[in-house]
Amino acid sequence: MVPTVEWKDGMVRILDQSRLPEQVTFLDCKDYQTVARAIQELRVRGAPAIGVTAAMGVALGAQSLTMTSYEEFAKAVRGICDHLAATRPTAVNLFWAIERMKTTLVGLRGHPVSEIKRRLVEESQRILDEDIAMNKEIGRHGATLIRDGQNILTHCNAGALATAGYGTALGVVRAAWEQGKKIRVLADETRPVLQGARLTVWELMQDHIPVTLITDNMAGALMRQGQVQLCLVGADRIAANGDVANKIGTYSVAVLAKAHGIPFYVAAPHSTIDLATPSGDQIPIEQRKPQEVTSIFGSQPVAPIGAEVLNPAFDVTPAEYITAIITEQGVFKPSELAERFRR
Numbered sequence: 001m002v003p004t005v006e007w008k009d010g011m012v013r014i015l016d017q018s019r020l021p022e023q024v025t026f027l028d029c030k031d032y033q034t035v036a037r038a039i040q041e042l043r044v045r046g047a048p049a050i051g052v053t054a055a056m057g058v059a060l061g062a063q064s065l066t067m068t069s070y071e072e073f074a075k076a077v078r079g080i081c082d083h084l085a086a087t088r089p090t091a092v093n094l095f096w097a098i099e100r101m102k103t104t105l106v107g108l109r110g111h112p113v114s115e116i117k118r119r120l121v122e123e124s125q126r127i128l129d130e131d132i133a134m135n136k137e138i139g140r141h142g143a144t145l146i147r148d149g150q151n152i153l154t155h156c157n158a159g160a161l162a163t164a165g166y167g168t169a170l171g172v173v174r175a176a177w178e179q180g181k182k183i184r185v186l187a188d189e190t191r192p193v194l195q196g197a198r199l200t201v202w203e204l205m206q207d208h209i210p211v212t213l214i215t216d217n218m219a220g221a222l223m224r225q226g227q228v229q230l231c232l233v234g235a236d237r238i239a240a241n242g243d244v245a246n247k248i249g250t251y252s253v254a255v256l257a258k259a260h261g262i263p264f265y266v267a268a269p270h271s272t273i274d275l276a277t278p279s280g281d282q283i284p285i286e287q288r289k290p291q292e293v294t295s296i297f298g299s300q301p302v303a304p305i306g307a308e309v310l311n312p313a314f315d316v317t318p319a320e321y322i323t324a325i326i327t328e329q330g331v332f333k334p335s336e337l338a339e340r341f342r343r
Helices: 032-040 047-063 070-085 092-107 113-143 169-178 195-206 216-224 250-259 334-340
Strands: 005-008 011-015 026-029 151-154 184-188 211-214 230-233 237-239 244-247 264-267 314-317 324-327 330-332
Touching: 005 047, 005 113, 011 032, 011 047, 026 032, 032 047, 032 070, 047 070, 047 092, 047 113, 070 092, 070 113, 092 113, 113 169, 113 264, 113 324, 113 330, 151 169, 151 216, 169 195, 169 230, 169 264, 184 195, 184 216, 195 211, 211 216, 216 250, 230 250, 244 250, 250 264, 250 314, 324 334, 330 334
Parallel strands: 151 184, 151 230, 184 211, 230 264, 264 324
Antiparallel strands: 005 011, 011 026, 237 244, 244 314, 324 330
16 A cells, blocks of 8 residues: 655655545645645545654654753643644544654663654654554454455544555454455445545545445445344544444444444554543534535535534444444454453
């Protein structure tokens, strides 16, 4: 796969997902403010990918600082962290990665600023490498749940594009495909920004994995017809009780799956699990601009001018609708997470 994000020539290079599938283009970020805008504008998206990008944004911002005093340098880096943390409120991986960068900074107190700058870049690369390794482990564990010949319904994009590489939900699909299982993915288009249509379908087609695009409102009918055997999605934040925040529309799929007796799985790394948040009721839900709903990519209107709009980016699926959560450490019931991942 084309790298989603990477450190290249002293810059943060991002695959501009807002231009897919028509164009494969890259955005070279020369400062942390450009990284922050890229996250806000969905040029890079997906909880793990946002975390990696934010970590690299911290490292990038640190390179431009000129002070030699540790205290002054650390204060400025913390300001960069705050700026990046304010970009999107729901995906907990963003905050997890930034906290790792802060911890690295604190641990290097007393070292020369030049060394700290280098070590921050190294830590951001470590976060990227670990993400890919975790995704492959998620795939390995999740593939055991998939049988030959199954149709798998997914919502939004939880693939290589949403991570540093390989993917979470689509990592499970990839692992099953690599094992020789004959499977097909049914990809919800995922309104309003069409991540399923633009990204999931494109990504799977690149890997020659069978995929069929469906509109969001087809899911129930296809389940009733017996054309869905498994539902598999990613997550942006998982609360301590196993409630899951994911792209808007995920809850509807989970309810339909429950009504039809179809397993509903969530795939995510441990960095997505937020034990400090007791339940989904406390997860902040990002509200995005109305234009995403009233038009297609801001150019083609699909609603009357002045229409009142609701545009939450995410919804919360209660743990009772989730069969299991697939992590790099194994497959767990939602109720088992708090004990298993207690830090």
